[in-house]
Amino acid sequence: MDFHIGKKTLTRRSAPYLVAEIGLNHNADLEIGKRTIAKAKESGAHAVKFQTYRTEEFIDQSNPDVKFLYDIFKQYELNETKHKEFQKTALDLGLDFFSTPLCDSAVDLLCGLDVPVLKIASGDIVNLPLLNKAIQSGKPLIVSTGAALPEEVTRAISLFRKHGTETCLLHCVSMYPTPLNKVNLQSIPFYLDTTDYVVGFSDHSDGTLASSVACGLGAVVFEKHFTLDRNLEGPDHGISMDPTMFTRLAEDLKLSFEMGGAYGKNTHPEETGGWFYGRRSLYKKGNSVLSLRPALHTKDKNILDSWELERVGDPSLLPEGPIRLAPKSK
Incomplete structure (x- = not known):
């Protein structure tokens, strides 16, 4: 009231x-x-x-x-x-x-x-x-x-x-x-x-x-x-x-x-600006898939973020470094 x-x-x-x-x-x-x-x-x-x-x-x-x-x-x-x-x-x-x-x-x-x-x-x-x-x-x-x-x-x-x-x-x-x-x-x-x-x-x-x-x-x-x-x-x-x-x-x-502030979970633009250094992307290192900083996916959408682990597939088939989305077949 x-x-x-x-x-x-x-x-x-x-x-x-x-x-x-x-x-x-x-x-x-x-x-x-x-x-x-x-x-x-x-x-x-x-x-x-x-x-x-x-x-x-x-x-x-x-x-x-x-x-x-x-x-x-x-x-x-x-x-x-x-x-x-x-x-x-x-x-x-x-x-x-x-x-x-x-x-x-x-x-x-x-x-x-x-x-x-x-x-x-x-x-x-x-x-x-x-x-x-x-x-x-x-x-x-x-x-x-x-x-x-x-x-x-x-x-x-x-x-x-x-x-x-x-x-x-x-x-x-x-x-x-x-x-x-x-x-x-x-x-x-x-x-x-x-x-x-x-x-x-x-x-x-x-x-x-x-x-x-x-x-x-x-x-x-x-x-x-x-x-x-x-x-x-x-x-x-x-x-x-x-x-x-x-x-x-x-x-x-x-x-x-x-x-x-406002009721609910509210995220400020100033916070998301720190994603690159604070979050992680997926990397191939040797025979392992690691979740590492920096979060390269925030600048390159073709790189997998650390929540996309299930999309990796067989790591032995991947090149070293940041893991990218497989290119679409023509």
């Missing part, structure tokens, strides 16, 4: 589509947010993504155990005006703009902005009310699967299929940062084998290696946290890529995709 982001069509064989997850790294500041979007474009992103919510609609502010969480999200909450400003900045730069809704009103806000897709956070793959709201929007969904049990992923997929929802699954490990030995990239071919979805990778590991390997395993959509400066104050800057690191990621993904 193809996946659509606006006018873009992604298939399982598409080049990498790279999402700069700005998330909360705008610091609720228009200037920082706009500069971050511009740097994401310069660094090779195809899209920028934010988080959209009203804090009181998804965190119980009366519970002291999550007061710290409430305070963090409240500090970085974006109103509709800032959403519109960030969207305009992104679209003017040729970037796709979308967001992760964390409550029902966020879905309404994003639909009002006519974003091309909605992103479902890993923690909400088990949130049936929000999933139903997102499905009812009719938007394609990019769904992260971090920390989800296998049966929870299966359950969500069944829901999307029931409603005919266009879906892209992202493999994700909800550890920040994710140790490389915990990345478990075999989930990507598993999703490819068990669904007909375009599959991607929400990468929380350090560096570019995990995403590069994921590309080789068939991931198409890539999401990575992005910041102007890892030293900025805020909850996610320290686990995000700065522009230099993100540029390297974009370059490595492009190279990884090119390294994958």
Whole structure:
């Protein structure tokens, strides 16, 4: 099943589509947010993504155990005006703009902005009310699967299929940062084998290696946290890529995709140019038939190659040297 982001069509064989997850790294500041979007474009992103919510609609502010969480999200909450400003900045730069809704009103806000897709956070793959709201929007969904049990992923997929929802699954490990030995990239071919979805990778590991390997395993959509400066104050800057690191990621993904080549056994002209020295023709040496280099048959079609042994006949009747096809009798 193809996946659509606006006018873009992604298939399982598409080049990498790279999402700069700005998330909360705008610091609720228009200037920082706009500069971050511009740097994401310069660094090779195809899209920028934010988080959209009203804090009181998804965190119980009366519970002291999550007061710290409430305070963090409240500090970085974006109103509709800032959403519109960030969207305009992104679209003017040729970037796709979308967001992760964390409550029902966020879905309404994003639909009002006519974003091309909605992103479902890993923690909400088990949130049936929000999933139903997102499905009812009719938007394609990019769904992260971090920390989800296998049966929870299966359950969500069944829901999307029931409603005919266009879906892209992202493999994700909800550890920040994710140790490389915990990345478990075999989930990507598993999703490819068990669904007909375009599959991607929400990468929380350090560096570019995990995403590069994921590309080789068939991931198409890539999401990575992005910041102007890892030293900025805020909850996610320290686990995000700065522009230099993100540029390297974009370059490595492009190279990884090119390294994958085309499905099947494909032979380059540059390879066949070495046949003369690397392959063999048949030669008569004494009473023996030998397979020797160089492959003279690559330049003289009348000389037998080493696969044509059965055509040799009685070697005692042959002259020394390369074995040629017997001339046709007139």
